[in-house]
Amino acid sequence: EPVEASNFIRNIVDNDVASGKNGGQVVTRFPPEPNGYLHIGHAKSICLNFGIAKRYDGQCNLRFDDTNPGRESEEYANAIRDDVSWLGFEWNELRHASDYFDKLFEFAQELIRQDKAYVDSSSAEEVREMRGSLTEPGVPSPYRDRSVEENLDLFQRMKDGEFDDGEHILRAKIDMASGNINLRDPTLYRIRKVHHVRTGDKWSIYPMYDYTHCVSDALEGITHSLCTLEFEDHRPLYDWVLDVLKTPCHPQQIEFARLSLEYTMLSKRRLIQLVEENHVHGWDDPRMPTIVGMRRRGYTPESLRDFCDRIGITKNDAWIEMAVLETCIRDHLNKNAPRRMAVLDPIKITITDLPEDYEETLTFTNHPQDEAAGTRPVIFTREVFIDRDDFAEVPPPKYQRLIPGGEVRLRGSYVIKCEEIIKDADGKVLELRCTHDANTLGKKPEGRKVKGVVHWVSATHGVPAEVRLYNPLFNRPDPTKADTLAEAFNPESETILTSCVVEPALQQAEPEQHFQFERIGYFVSDRSDHRTDSPVFNRTVTLRDTWAK
Numbered sequence: 156e157p158v159e160a161s162n163f164i165r166n167i168v169d170n171d172v173a174s175g176k177n178g179g180q181v182v183t184r185f186p187p188e189p190n191g192y193l194h195i196g197h198a199k200s201i202c203l204n205f206g207i208a209k210r211y212d213g214q215c216n217l218r219f220d221d222t223n224p225g226r227e228s229e230e231y232a233n234a235i236r237d238d239v240s241w242l243g244f245e246w247n248e249l250r251h252a253s254d255y256f257d258k259l260f261e262f263a264q265e266l267i268r269q270d271k272a273y274v275d276s277s278s279a280e281e282v283r284e285m286r287g288s289l290t291e292p293g294v295p296s297p298y299r300d301r302s303v304e305e306n307l308d309l310f311q312r313m314k315d316g317e318f319d320d321g322e323h324i325l326r327a328k329i330d331m332a333s334g335n336i337n338l339r340d341p342t343l344y345r346i347r348k349v350h351h352v353r354t355g356d357k358w359s360i361y362p363m364y365d366y367t368h369c370v371s372d373a374l375e376g377i378t379h380s381l382c383t384l385e386f387e388d389h390r391p392l393y394d395w396v397l398d399v400l401k402t403p404c405h406p407q408q409i410e411f412a413r414l415s416l417e418y419t420m421l422s423k424r425r426l427i428q429l430v431e432e433n434h435v436h437g438w439d440d441p442r443m444p445t446i447v448g449m450r451r452r453g454y455t456p457e458s459l460r461d462f463c464d465r466i467g468i469t470k471n472d473a474w475i476e477m478a479v480l481e482t483c484i485r486d487h488l489n490k491n492a493p494r495r496m497a498v499l500d501p502i503k504i505t506i507t508d509l510p511e512d513y514e515e516t517l518t519f520t521n522h523p524q525d526e527a528a529g530t531r532p533v534i535f536t537r538e539v540f541i542d543r544d545d546f547a548e549v550p551p552p553k554y555q556r557l558i559p560g561g562e563v564r565l566r567g568s569y570v571i572k573c574e575e576i577i578k579d580a581d582g583k584v585l586e587l588r589c590t591h592d593a594n595t596l597g598k599k600p601e602g603r604k605v606k607g608v609v610h611w612v613s614a615t616h617g618v619p620a621e622v623r624l625y626n627p628l629f630n631r632p633d634p635t636k637a638d639t640l641a642e643a644f645n646p647e648s649e650t651i652l653t654s655c656v657v658e659p660a661l662q663q664a665e666p667e668q669h670f671q672f673e674r675i676g677y678f679v680s681d682r683s684d685h686r687t688d689s690p691v692f693n694r695t696v697t698l699r700d701t702w703a704k
């Protein structure tokens with residue numbers, strides 16, 4: 156296990172544990188709303204919350220913030236559970252904010268009894284106007300001084316479904332002149348006659364996030380409620396609710412910066428738009444920054460945890476470069492992915508000085524630095540494929556691969572020499588006729604230097620495959636800044652190659668196995684589409700950093 160980097164939240168928790176605060180216990184939670192799939196930004200929050208709990212032998216709950224029926228679904232909730240598990244974390248309790256609807260209702264009645272909440276019958280528009288702005292103080296609602304009895308009665312009838320959506324809301328009675336707009340009598344409940352996945356048609360009113368969140372945290376005995384910076388201004392409300400209710404547990408809310416990743420958009424609302432408008436093939440499109448998308452692209456849980464650790468936890472919003480993410484997966488796969496050979500854009504080579512039925516079984520190591528990864532047989536034959544860009548009829552300067560009359564080594568095999576080029580009517584190279592130097596297997600050629608080494612696959616034994624190449628979905632670091640989404644798309648974000656040939660050992664690949672295709676990059680067998688008889692591989696990342704300028 157790598158040692159995780161320290162951060163300011165860990166320091167706070169360290170001190171709390173050392174001083175015996177909360178009886179030395181640490182309880183955290185990850186509270187997603189099941190209104191979309193999780194993205195890499197959520198992974199940051201997951202690693203933080205579960206990581207902190209694990210460090211202190213504490214607990215971390217997975218809590219669905221399911222207070223917006225209509226936008227939420229079981230499909231999303233199931234996907235979230237899968238994602239958290241796949242990332243390598245186990246929750247202590249699986250909870251739903253809706254588990255607390257009864258308690259939340261009783262607490263709201265308690266707020267009313269303490270004259271700390273009232274039913275407002277103004278329209279949404281009026282409430283917004285009366286709330287004021289940063290420069291204008293708020294104006295008290297004409298309903299602010301309703302009696303406790305009237306408020307209790309109206310609130311009960313709101314619950315009983317006597318009113319329509321928008322007729323009344325329940326508001327906290329705090330301070331309409333507060334400099335913090337969140338404290339200007341925020342809404343606690345609104346009427347919504349919508350079916351809820353878990354509570355059915357029991358409720359006609361649903362609690363607002365700010366009210367639900369602090370109460371749920373308190374009921375679960377959360378010690379440290381970690382959230383993103385946009386909630387900093389909501390903390391006074393969080394504390395106000397729990398102070399008024401005198402809950403035995405009063406969690407400490409601590410805010411940290413959200414993750415922003417260049418060339419991506421991390422917001423469920425925007426990701427939903429990409430899916431619904433068919434800009435991508437679905438939530439798990441390998442170009443998506445969702446956990447399922449990244450998983451399908453070939454990211455591993457280890458690499459995502461490493462990424463979250465490397466970017467750290469701070470109070471400053473900062474954009475993270477794509478190169479940081481890619482370095483994490485490259486490092487992980489460099490150590491762990493077996494090596495294979497694949498030819499993406501084949502040209503046939505015929506080694507004319509070998510007999511028609513020539514076959515020689517060579518032994519290749521699966522990993523250059525890891526002997527335990529073992530070896531595999533690779534069959535060398537008279538006809539092989541190499542990649543089209545490993546041959547140049549008119550070579551650019553310093554080109555070290557195959558050229559007319561030149562020599563190159565077939566990786567792990569012999570040195571060959573290009574004697575003849577065969578083209579079709581349009582001038583496209585169809586085949587290269589070569590000879591080989593039989594004295595170069597595992598040996599340098601005599602009397603000359605051959606610098607180039609190219610990968611190859613036997614034409615008689617190779618397996619046809621589809622290979623999908625991915626590039627960033629967007630053409631600019633912050634796609635949300637573009638005038639239209641359309642102009643921010645990278646037209647080359649996906650390239651599907653259907654005439655690739657891979658070495659026979661890849662035929663045994665199961666879905667979601669990772670490989671380095673030598674000299675090309677890291678690839679994964681597609682989680683959904685890969686079949687033994689029609690293999691499909693996705694490029695996870697190139698071998699080298701392509702962002703460096």
Ligand code: ATP
Nearest residue numbers: 186187188196197199200382383413414421422423
């Ligand atoms: P989105 O804006 O994408 O819908 P959200 O914050 O509304 O995100 P939630 O489901 O409420 O999504 O998020 C669950 C938790 O994940 C919250 O605690 C939230 O702060 C955290 N989170 C969401 N996005 C990020 C991010 N980009 N970086 C770090 N944490 C995030």
Ligand code: MG
Nearest residue numbers: 187188220364
């Ligand atoms: Mg949210």
Ligand code: MG
Nearest residue numbers: 188422423424
């Ligand atoms: Mg959101």
